[in-house]
Amino acid sequence: MLFALDFFMRRIAQGLIIVLLVALLIFTLLRVVPGDPVRIMLGPMVSPSVAEQTAKEMGLRDPVLVQFGRYVGQIAQGDFGRSFVRSAQGASTGGTRAADTFNAANRASVIGLIATAVPYSLLLAGLAFVFALALAVPIGIYAGLRSGKWPDRFALYLSSIFVSLPNIWLALVLIFLVSAKAGWLPAIGYKGFSYAILPAIVLAVELAPVFIRSIAVSVSGNLMEAYVSVGQIRGLSRSRMIVFHVFRNSLIPLLNTLGIQAVGVLLGSLFLIEYVFNFPGVGLLMINAVFQRDFPIIQAISILACVVLVVVNILVDFAATTIDRRLQY
Amino acid sequence: MITRRELLASAGAAVAVAGLASIAGPAAAQAKKTVVLASMGPVTGNWDPTSHTTLGQSNFEKFVFSHLTRCQMEEGKVPELEPDLAVSWQLIDANTLEFKLRDGVKFHDGKDFGAEDVKATMEYASNPERPAASFYPGRVDVEVVDRLTVRLSTAKYGYPASAYWFISSFLPILSAKDVADPATLQKRPNGTNAFKYVETVGDRSMLAANDAYYGGRPKIDEIVYAYVPDANTRLLGLMNGEYQIAERLEPEQYATLAGNDAIVGHRGLSTENKYLHFRCNKAPFDDPRIRLAACHAIDREQILMLMGDAASATSCFISPMKFGFKDIETYPKYDPEECQRLLAEAGFPNGEGLPPLEYITSIGFYPKTKEYGEIITAMMAEQGFNVQLTVLEPAAWEQAIYRAADGQGQGHMCDVGWMTGSPEPDLVLRPNWHSKAALITGVNDPEIDAVLDEERGAATPEERLKILQEKVFPLMAQKSPSFSLFSAVNFHGAAKGLQGAYYFPNGPIDLSKADLV
Secondary structure (H helix, E strand, O other): HHHHHHHHHHHHHHHHHHHHHHHHHHHHHHHHHOOHHHHHHHHOOOHHHHHHHHHHHHHOOHHHHHHHHHHHHHHHOOOEEEEEEEOOOOOOOEOOOOOOOOHHHHHEEHHHHHHHHHHHHHHHHHHHHHHHHHHHHHHHHHHHHOHHHHHHHHHHHHHHHHOOOOOOHHHHHHHHHHHHHOOOOOOOOHHHHHHHHHHHHHHHHHHHHHHHHHHHHHHHHHHHHHHHHHHOOOOOOOOHHHHHHHHHHHHHHHHHHHHHHHHHHHHHHHHHHHHHHOOOHHHHHHHHHHHHHHHHHHHHHHHHHHHHHHHHHHHHHHHHHHHHHOOOO | OOOHHHHHHHHHHHHHHEEEEEEEHHHHHHHHOOOEEEEEEOOOOOOOOHHHHHHHHHHHHHOOOOOEEEEEOOOOOOOOOOEEOEEEEEEOOOEEEEEEEOOEOOOOOEEOOOOHHHHHHHHHOOOOOOOOHHOOOOOOOOEEEEEOEEEEOOOHOOOHHHHHHHHHHHOOOHHHHHHHHHHHHOOOOOOOEEEEEEEOOOEEEEEEEEOOOOOOOOOEEEEEEEOOOHHHHHHHHHOOOOOOOOOOHHHHHHHHHHOEEEEEEEEEEEEEEEEEEEEOOOOOOOOHHHHHHHHHHHHHHHHHHHHHHHHEEEOOOOOOOOOOOOHHHHHHOHHHHHHHHHHOOOHHHHHHHOOEEEEEEOOOOOOOOHHHEEEEEEEHHHOOOOOEEEEOOOHHHHHHHHHOOOOOOOEEEEEEOOOOOOOOOOOHHHHOOOOOOOOOOOOOOOOHHHHHHHHOOOOOHHHHHHHHHHHHHHHHHHHOOOOEEEEEEEEEEEEOOEEEEOOOOOOOOOOOOOOOO
């Protein structure tokens, strides 16, 4: 109990620092790269003086550190602000200007937009994990058990092919063949669960090689450990050793893969795939926000993504420590 | 007691049923005639049409709001006005334009349409304080003669009323009640056209057929106006039946539709020209000879070959869809010798001594801008210009092209198009080349100002046409504050079953007479 308390307190403190640094980095980069959100908010025909005045009123001309300090203060109170560009109804907007356009009530709450989008992304990510594991676990285990033989080579070749497929290309090809030509599955937008299958397959193809190699290497590595021979000498059958000991010990690197690599890969790819499929999750929200320089949304989603990675890492490390008490994080 | 196995089996069956139900959903919805339009442009969060200059929302508004007149702007035809909310119109004198209005028209909220609505709309939209005021020629006073007659007067503002001739087909008519209540005006669009606004959910705005439409109830029951920024997604959504119309396709995408039996492609010349704008308030392009030399360095034939179907060869500062268009005989042609002569005359023989020039273009907004930007850069380099091409994604590009508060803009040349929804040429000419605006070029040339004011002040359309073609465009060709590269072509794709849709050259689509068969 004390171990868990000490572990979580230490890791949460470290995580907070990481999140703060990432937030500062994103915040600064957004304000350094070209692209003034005021132009997008006000429309192309706005006079330079009005654009400048609006930017000043919104605090966008203050030093970056001053803006960041103000932002952190808001977040500490649970306020992630309101979108620069999206209306209260959630619609993505173009240039507009009117007397009360910048009234906060006219703009969508960032948390509200994210809360609407998150369930879609969770569904897609969850389904992608299920598909990826359904494919990777049997192939990876078989490859690990037959290390150096054809199942191992098959797993390697399959992983290499999957890794080599650019996800955007695969997405376009699958939509064209499976949805537009064959009509087997719907795609583009979201009207029901079936709309998540095709994008989840694309994400699973990207995730599966990471799982397959991790499982195969871990299982074959464990098989070569002395405890397997010792167990068999003591009378345990090979199948019992594999099912009850090798698989359990192979879980630790798989957990790390799931936690660090897979979530990282997924977060990156999810954004692109949601955009291509026009899938109304956090990724589509984020990419449109980037195009429109919608700083509050970009900042909040970046922070959210960072928090997810940090939390997953903490949980994975805790789970690994629980499985094998020799590990120290 | 339910066993774990039974529970899992039940859950699996529920998921399968949910999945099948969701697959079956869209098919079941076909009983209602719904057109999902995948739009490239977003709408704004403010439904007041005078609050924005956004293409996507202007296209959306065309479904909801009617105009005094209608102008089809058909390729190869002289633009002509047809009745819409006005049944007839005439110039009473140089500063007075009279409209007789249609009787029996109702707004979507049930209010009767009448002269007071035209008065409120015109006087409100032409107020220079409104964000979209630069679309209109200037302030106008409207006299209500009777319930169904209005007179537009420009006497107090020093320009002729004929400037509102074509604008009458572009300015959305609002309810006077809404104009008096800005909060309501911004909250929802309330017009008199064939479709009425229902709601906006995320990036989808819903419209329903207007049963009381004066032109007859549309056969399409519902329009879903969906913002889909990616052109590939729009095309694939059209191919798999999610969308019935996909806007603004790339030329290659349009070509791929040729072999698809379920989809019909639509190609149409737009009201947009693509320009290479020079920063005329910054050296070296503050010298018209250098601007002209740059124009003579560019072989537009090569650009047109690259653009293929997406461009139409024109030699004028406005599109053929605009009033006054004419290919100008003196328009700068590819002529390396003339380029060198002008450079030498300006004191830069073979380009020696010219500063490095930055040429700003975009990627992902218009077709092939980066590719023909590279061609222009190479052609100018051949004549001694030291040009560096800066390619920006749309948000950064949009910031870079317009002049900042100090009057200066980034770089020396910019690639920009200008799409407006009326045959009115001043919607292009004044924002770009009159010194009072010159949003990008920063040109400040009293001679250009004078001819632009002269054409706006012409008493009749005939006189105006003559001034445009014989004075304005030849002078601009000589001064070259910008170089119009070509007129742009729009590509749309639509489900074959959608019949009777009309595609306006500035983007809107008329579905009031369309049917989904």
